[in-house]
Amino acid sequence: MSLLQIRNVTQRFGGVVAVNDVSMHVDEGEVFALVGPNGAGKSTIFNLLSRFYTPAGGSITFDGHDLMKLSPDQVPSLGVARTFQNIELFEQATVLQNLLVGRHRHRKTSVLAEAFFTRKVWEEERHHRHAAEQVIDFLNLQAYRDKLIAGLPYGVRKVVELGRALATEPKLLLLDEPASGLSVEETQDMAFWIEDIQKQMGITVLMVEHDMGLVSAVSDRVLALADGKELATGKPSEVQSHPAVIEAYLGTSGIAKGGTAPVRSTAEDAAQKTGDVA
Amino acid sequence: MRFVFKTSYDADIRWFKHGAQMFWYAILLAIMLAVPLYFMATGDPYLLGEFTSVLIFAIAGMGLMLLTGQTGLVSLGHATFMAMGCYANVLLLNAGVPWLISFPLVGLLAGVFGTIIAFPVLRLHGVYLALATLAMSILTGDFIILGEAWTGGVSGIAVPDISIFGYGVNKYANPYAYYYVVLAVVLIVLAFYRNLLRSPTGRSFAAVRDSEISAQAMGINLTRTKATSFFFSCAAAGLAGALFGHNATYVTHETFDVVMSITLLLMIVIGGLGFIHGAFLGAIVVGLIPVLIANGRSFLATTFDVNINIPGLESAMFASILIGFILFEPMGLYGRWLKIRTYFELFPFYRKDMFRRQKSYLKTERVK
Ligand SMILES: Nc1ncnc2c1ncn2[C@@H]1O[C@H](COP(=O)(O)OP(=O)(O)OP(=O)(O)O)[C@@H](O)[C@H]1O
Ligand SMILES: [Mg+2]
Numbered sequence: 214m215s216l217l218q219i220r221n222v223t224q225r226f227g228g229v230v231a232v233n234d235v236s237m238h239v240d241e242g243e244v245f246a247l248v249g250p251n252g253a254g255k256s257t258i259f260n261l262l263s264r265f266y267t268p269a270g271g272s273i274t275f276d277g278h279d280l281m282k283l284s285p286d287q288v289p290s291l292g293v294a295r296t297f298q299n300i301e302l303f304e305q306a307t308v309l310q311n312l313l314v315g316r317h318r319h320r321k322t323s324v325l326a327e328a329f330f331t332r333k334v335w336e337e338e339r340h341h342r343h344a345a346e347q348v349i350d351f352l353n354l355q356a357y358r359d360k361l362i363a364g365l366p367y368g369v370r371k372v373v374e375l376g377r378a379l380a381t382e383p384k385l386l387l388l389d390e391p392a393s394g395l396s397v398e399e400t401q402d403m404a405f406w407i408e409d410i411q412k413q414m415g416i417t418v419l420m421v422e423h424d425m426g427l428v429s430a431v432s433d434r435v436l437a438l439a440d441g442k443e444l445a446t447g448k449p450s451e452v453q454s455h456p457a458v459i460e461a462y463l464g465t466s467g468i469a470k471g472g473t474a475p476v477r478s479t480a481e482d483a484a485q486k487t488g489d490v491a
Numbered sequence: 492m493r494f495v496f497k498t499s500y501d502a503d504i505r506w507f508k509h510g511a512q513m514f515w516y517a518i519l520l521a522i523m524l525a526v527p528l529y530f531m532a533t534g535d536p537y538l539l540g541e542f543t544s545v546l547i548f549a550i551a552g553m554g555l556m557l558l559t560g561q562t563g564l565v566s567l568g569h570a571t572f573m574a575m576g577c578y579a580n581v582l583l584l585n586a587g588v589p590w591l592i593s594f595p596l597v598g599l600l601a602g603v604f605g606t607i608i609a610f611p612v613l614r615l616h617g618v619y620l621a622l623a624t625l626a627m628s629i630l631t632g633d634f635i636i637l638g639e640a641w642t643g644g645v646s647g648i649a650v651p652d653i654s655i656f657g658y659g660v661n662k663y664a665n666p667y668a669y670y671y672v673v674l675a676v677v678l679i680v681l682a683f684y685r686n687l688l689r690s691p692t693g694r695s696f697a698a699v700r701d702s703e704i705s706a707q708a709m710g711i712n713l714t715r716t717k718a719t720s721f722f723f724s725c726a727a728a729g730l731a732g733a734l735f736g737h738n739a740t741y742v743t744h745e746t747f748d749v750v751m752s753i754t755l756l757l758m759i760v761i762g763g764l765g766f767i768h769g770a771f772l773g774a775i776v777v778g779l780i781p782v783l784i785a786n787g788r789s790f791l792a793t794t795f796d797v798n799i800n801i802p803g804l805e806s807a808m809f810a811s812i813l814i815g816f817i818l819f820e821p822m823g824l825y826g827r828w829l830k831i832r833t834y835f836e837l838f839p840f841y842r843k844d845m846f847r848r849q850k851s852y853l854k855t856e857r858v859k
Contacts, residue, residue, distance in 0.1 A: 263708055289710035301705035305765060306697045309503075313691075314698045318710040320691045324719055327690035328683050334690055335504065341691075342500045381709065 214277075216241040216385060216417050217262075222271030224257055224441075231257040232268070233441035239385070244411050244418040246428045248452070249438035250461060255421040256298050257441075259387050263295060264288050276384060289318045292384035296374045296391065298421070302362045308373050309358050312345040315380030319344075348376045352406065368399045375406065379414075386410060388420035392427050400427060407431045425453065437461070506685055523674060527667040536666040540738075543666070545778035546673045547734045548758065550680050552770030554727030555755050557684060560765040561693065562720040563700030565617065568624030569728050569755045571631045574747035576601040576729025577650070577736035578635070578642055584651040591655060594733060601729020602722040609721035613714055628752040635744040647743035650736040662738055673734055680727050684767060687723065696720055761816045763823025772824040780809055 215238035224232040232254040239245045247255045260266050262273065264285040273280040278291055294315070303311050319341070322334045349355055352372050357365060362373065371391065378386055391407070392400040404427055410416050411431075422428050428435060429449035437444040437452050439461035445452050452458055507513035530539040555569050576597045583593035612623045635642045642648060653660040653672060660668045687693045695716045698706035703713055736742050754777055762773025784805045791797040820827050 265704070265707075284712075285707040286710050286712045289708065295708050297705065297708075301702045301708075303698050303701035303705070305701055306694070310694055310697065314694050314706075314709050314711075317691060317695060317698075322691065324687075324692050327692045328686055328723075330686040330690065338504050338690065339500045342503060346500075377709070 223269045243433040246432035246435045247421045253438040254441040294378035294381040294383035295387035298389040312380040315377040316341040549774040551731035554724045556770045558724035562696040565621040566624045568628035570747040570751035572725040572728035573732030576732030580733035598726040602726030605725020606722045632744040763825030766825040768825040
């Protein structure tokens with residue numbers, strides 16, 4: 214059975230149908246990418262998974278649990294972690310503190326015990342710090358460990374947000390545009406990390422990404438979405454050459470690029486960029 | 492195997508980052524403990540009384556700092572919780588409950604009361620929460636009048652002395668012992684504050700303050716976290732209120748008015764929001780400025796025979812100092828200190844905009 218199963222989910226905002234009868238499933242251990250033009254409904258699917266919205270219809274099950282029965286703060290306890298398209302970090306806290314907040318679902322001590330800071334709390338703290346420190350090592354964040362988020366450059370924040378999600382020790386990692394705004398080198402790093410997350414940590418990844426180079430480099434399957442509707446699902450190369458997908462991109466930003474299918478062209482120069490990854 | 496790293500993690504968890512820091516706080520504590528000796532020697536405990544008031548305000552300030560500075564919930568009604576603590580304490584003492592029991596109980600009661608009050612207003616954000624708590628603060632006096640049978644209403648009520656195992660502590664009869672009682676409460680509240688901050692609870696406060704949406708995505712229950720913050724915040728305010736009552740020895744419906752609520756908020760803003768030091772620095776400013784103004788006035792009168800008798804001068808000066816702070820040093824006194832310290836640490840490499848928030852550039856969320 215699939216780890217994540219979305220069936221006939223529809224989400225409306227007033228007159229806008231952001232997600233229209235979408236069904237998809239993500240299997241354990243794969244990297245699954247959602248692609249599509251702006252406003253396709255990709256982030257809305259993430260927000261549905263986080264239970265920030267309740268869909269007008271359909272069902273979502275994760276790891277045998279009906280997500281519809283949970284509130285947003287209960288979803289992480291099943292092992293779902295996420296990042297946000299617009300980076301939602303805790304600005305006035307340090308990098309380490311942000312990662313430690315990621316450990317919240319593993320909290321075993323009561324408020325009262327924490328007020329007295331009992332031995333048990335102390336041991337738990339050590340344990341959380343050990344886990345956070347491993348994430349810091351993995352993502353090379355040592356230099357920023359005790360820095361406030363408020364002063365960090367954009368690229369580092371993106372990595373910290375990934376780290377905070379990893380600190381939760383998730384089964385499923387939702388990444389909303391992990392490479393947007395990153396330089397070529399930073400995107401390369403991100404590609405390596407996503408591979409390690411999948412292969413070494415055994416975490417399933419569902420990501421939204423516009424950078425087709427990154428998508429074809431790391432993902433096993435891709436779902437293309439436009440106007441809330443599913444266009445095609447399959448291997449990255451299949452989806453990119455799918456007529457409906459080319460059509461969807463041509464119908465929006467593609468025309469400006471002189472008629473060539475932009476999905477292809479982005480994919481090609483990106484393939485050179487991350488060629489060694491693929 | 493996790494204990495392999497024990498020493499380095501413990502260094503992060505401990506109250507003090509390193510030996511030098513601990514040394515300076517030990518010195519500070521020693522000074523605090525020795526202060527009454529100085530006044531005993533001079534035989535004039537007037538200033539010690541002012542000192543004690545500052546500490547009482549620091550307790551209330553820590554309470555409000557936890558709520559506003561750490562959790563991001565603005566309250567313009569904390570005098571209400573102080574009133575709650577004060578009157579509960581008086582009632583318990585008058586009913587014959589020993590002070591050592593009534594006092595902690597007052598903290599608990601004020602905490603529970605605050606949590607109950609919190610639930611209906613928890614859905615409010617920012618300025619709406621501030622307004623709701625302000626309304627509560629305005630109504631407090633009326634409720635005290637309504638409860639005349641218990642509170643003495645307009646004519647007020649006398650606050651019994653503190654009694655510890657039969658040893659009576661009164662602000663006038665025994666200012667030195669009174670100071671030590673207050674100092675002990677400060678240290679206890681401080682210990683709880685620091686413990687909460689270095690544990691998951693404190694981090695969930697910061698998470699709720701900085702981003703409710705990602706706090707939830709990390710598994711933090713917003714309602715529970717805010718209610719917890721209200722509990723500890725109001726408990727500290729209640730304790731401060733009880734001590735304030737002992738300090739005033741007599742309280743009426745006007746003691747815990749809106750001005751006190753506003754002063755408390757100003758206090759932590761001036762001290763530096765989000766820093767525990769801010770509660771103390773703010774209390775010092777708010778507590779000592781009126782003293783300085785009064786002293787300055789009598790100094791002018793006695794030395795130069797200049798009599799300044801403009802009504803409301805003190806309030807106006809006080810207010811302008813507060814406004815100046817909020818305009819020119821939004822990080823508060825503690826923020827100013829951090830800047831000065833960084834300046835010396837990095838000398839001569841300090842840059843003027845070091846503390847300015849860096850803009851994070853986002854190329855675009857849209858496809859190029
Ligand atoms: N909270 C909301 N209220 C109203 N409309 C919304 C809301 N969230 C999303 N929408 C609309 O739903 C549609 C899908 O938005 P969504 O953010 O899911 O797109 P996306 O695929 O993530 O696009 P992008 O690539 O720009 O991030 C858009 O038309 C958007 O305006
Ligand atoms: Mg989006």
